[in-house]
Amino acid sequence: MATEGLRTWIDVDLDALTENYRTACSLTAAKVTCVLKANAYGHGAVPVAKALREAGCQSFAVSCAREAIELRLAGIDGEILVMGAPEKDWLKALIASEVTLTAVCDTDLYDMAEAAAEFGAAKVHLKLDTGFHRLGFACTAEAADAIAEALAACGGQVRAEGLYSHLGLVTAERDALQQQALEAMRSLLADRDVCPADVHLCDSIGLVRYPQWHYSRVRVGAFLFGVRPFRSEHLPFVCRETLAFRARVAQVRDVPAGEVIGYDDSGVTLRPTRAATLCAGYGDGYPRCLSNGKGQALIHGRRAPVIGLICMDQMMVDVTDIPDCETGDTATLLGGGVSYAEYADWAHTNRNECLTILSRRPIRRYWKQGRLALTTDGLLD
Numbered sequence: 001m002a003t004e005g006l007r008t009w010i011d012v013d014l015d016a017l018t019e020n021y022r023t024a025c026s027l028t029a030a031k032v033t034c035v036l037k038a039n040a041y042g043h044g045a046v047p048v049a050k051a052l053r054e055a056g057c058q059s060f061a062v063s064c065a066r067e068a069i070e071l072r073l074a075g076i077d078g079e080i081l082v083m084g085a086p087e088k089d090w091l092k093a094l095i096a097s098e099v100t101l102t103a104v105c106d107t108d109l110y111d112m113a114e115a116a117a118e119f120g121a122a123k124v125h126l127k128l129d130t131g132f133h134r135l136g137f138a139c140t141a142e143a144a145d146a147i148a149e150a151l152a153a154c155g156g157q158v159r160a161e162g163l164y165s166h167l168g169l170v171t172a173e174r175d176a177l178q179q180q181a182l183e184a185m186r187s188l189l190a191d192r193d194v195c196p197a198d199v200h201l202c203d204s205i206g207l208v209r210y211p212q213w214h215y216s217r218v219r220v221g222a223f224l225f226g227v228r229p230f231r232s233e234h235l236p237f238v239c240r241e242t243l244a245f246r247a248r249v250a251q252v253r254d255v256p257a258g259e260v261i262g263y264d265d266s267g268v269t270l271r272p273t274r275a276a277t278l279c280a281g282y283g284d285g286y287p288r289c290l291s292n293g294k295g296q297a298l299i300h301g302r303r304a305p306v307i308g309l310i311c312m313d314q315m316m317v318d319v320t321d322i323p324d325c326e327t328g329d330t331a332t333l334l335g336g337g338v339s340y341a342e343y344a345d346w347a348h349t350n351r352n353e354c355l356t357i358l359s360r361r362p363i364r365r366y367w368k369q370g371r372l373a374l375t376t377d378g379l380l381d
Contacts (some may be wrong), residue, residue: 033219092115
């Protein structure tokens with residue numbers, strides 16, 4: 001599909017994606033589980049999963065049941081781990097699809113056993129709250145008793161194959177306390193003959209920061225998509241950005257000084273201004289907090305600051321200093337010369353959010369070896 005026919009689109013570099021995956025593999029002897037939650041961080045879960053599968057990945061993780069089923073319906077084989085709290089209405093479908101579940105309390109184990117009755121057994125990882133205080137079993141003798149009792153009562157219909165937690169990544173000292181809590185709970189469970197073989201703790205940051213805690217696997221998400229962990233610049237590896245978010249210039253107009261552009265009265269022109277309207281807004285994933293000059297688009301290699309408030313479907317930028325800008329031109333909003341890090345700084349957020357808030361409305365184009373390999377439409381496909 002030629003760009004001339006597009007309104008707003010996202011270019012995804014599959015070569016950069018698979019290169020990042022292989023880089024992650026080179027940094028550990030453990031299994032690399034590719035985390036594809038939130039539509040693969042805005043990239044498109046199914047095409048990304050297929051590319052990673054071709055690159056040799058056999059293990060994926062998602063956040064919820066529907067994300068797992070989406071991959072299975074698209075023919076993605078290999079392991080899929082749902083890391084979110086169980087959704088009881090989806091348990092049978094997940095178990096039938098051989099998806100690995102997460103249990104965060106003993107009630108989950110009983111529910112899983114009931115759902116697994118007609119399928120044999122449910123594959124389950126036990127999630128521990130080691131100090132992040134989000135999800136999981138407490139690391140106590142009482143919790144270990146409850147787990148052991150539940151597994152015994154389930155009569156083999158629940159196989160506790162894994163044990164895991166998630167680091168807060170605030171300080172090294174607090175991370176070490178979390179790792180120690182995991183080890184303490186692991187010991188308590190072993191004393192009760194519960195010995196999951198698959199233990200994991202590290203995400204993308206942990207992959208780089210804590211090689212001594214890689215255990216049997218690492219869960220790599222943001223790293224795959226070019227979000228290099230902070231404070232890793234001294235390490236000799238490359239982590240390439242994988243996405244560029246772009247929009248068409250819909251119209252260019254001359255606006256006198258003193259005029260208001262867009263909603264509210266915050267976008268007042270201080271000089272005669274050439275304003276370009278772009279076919280993207282917060283409905284596409286360009287955050288409204290980048291209004292009034294906080295955000296910038298890249299047009300013909302030059303920066304055009306946002307004027308006024310960003311609309312749901314459109315936005316205006318100042319192209320006074322880009323005299324060759326005209327209707328039909330391409331504006332790059334994120335990636336492709338506007339780095340993830342600077343964009344996140346503009347929005348006062350992190351790079352992960354900048355990627356994952358990209359909606360399904362922009363067309364996604366997937367590039368491989370410099371050629372367009374696939375185009376998907378999140379609204380019509």
